[in-house]
Amino acid sequence: MTATAPALTALAQGWCALSLLHGRIEAHIERALQSRHDLSVREYSLLDVLSRQHDGEGGHLQMKQVADAVVLSQSATTRLVTRLEDRGLLMRYLCPTDRRGIYTNVSDQGLQLLAEARPTNETALREALDEAARDERLAPLVRAVEGAPVLAA
Template sequence: MTATDPAMTALAQSWCALSLLHGQIESRIEKALQSGHDLSAREYSLLDVLSRQHSGPGGHLQMKQVADAVVLSQSATTRLVARLEDRGLLTRYICDTDRRGIYTDVTEEGRALLTAARPTNDAALREALDEASRNPELAPLVRAVEELKVPA
């Protein structure tokens, strides 16, 4: 394939549209969460991921799993965890069965903030998708997102 190949150009254009949609959504959510809850989109995402853990076997996520879920490097995730821990939204402790393992849990204050922020996140997402659906280039992507069924 060459740089002028029509298929490659279409693929590149599709990627640009997807990137634009993502950027618009993230920007809308970031502004809403910051202004309404003093929370970044990454912080919200981290609290959300960690709130889904459980105490049973395999219930706690390793830091690499958390990093993958919030799409950050492990070091950036560790810094983010530390910031939220400093704010009293997370707590870290040593694993009982593997002293090398460190678990991270959402505190009651963190759960309350997440519960308060969830409607803001959802409304900002809906607004961003509604706005993007009026753009002919983005409308097919919006439909695809809305029809996507992700296992819980």
């Protein structure tokens, strides 16, 4: 198959459309979260993921799991955790059963900020999807996103 084959072209065009949709949505949400809550999309995502932890069996996520959930490298995730900890939004402590393990939890201040930011995130997402749905190249992807099954966090 050559680089100009119709199937490859369609695949590349599909990927470009998906990338464009993602970029538009993320930029719209980023502006909304930054202006109203002084949070980036990544910071919001990290707070959201960590807020879903619990104290039961398997309830705390390892840094690799957190990094995978927020789509960052482990080192970038660690830097992000440190920044949010410095702002008082997260706290770290030693695992009570394994002194090598360090848990990261959302502080009360972080939970409050997350609760305030959730409606902004949802509204900005809806706005971005509605805008993208008016673009004929992106409308099929928007429909796919809107009809996609909910993934477990």
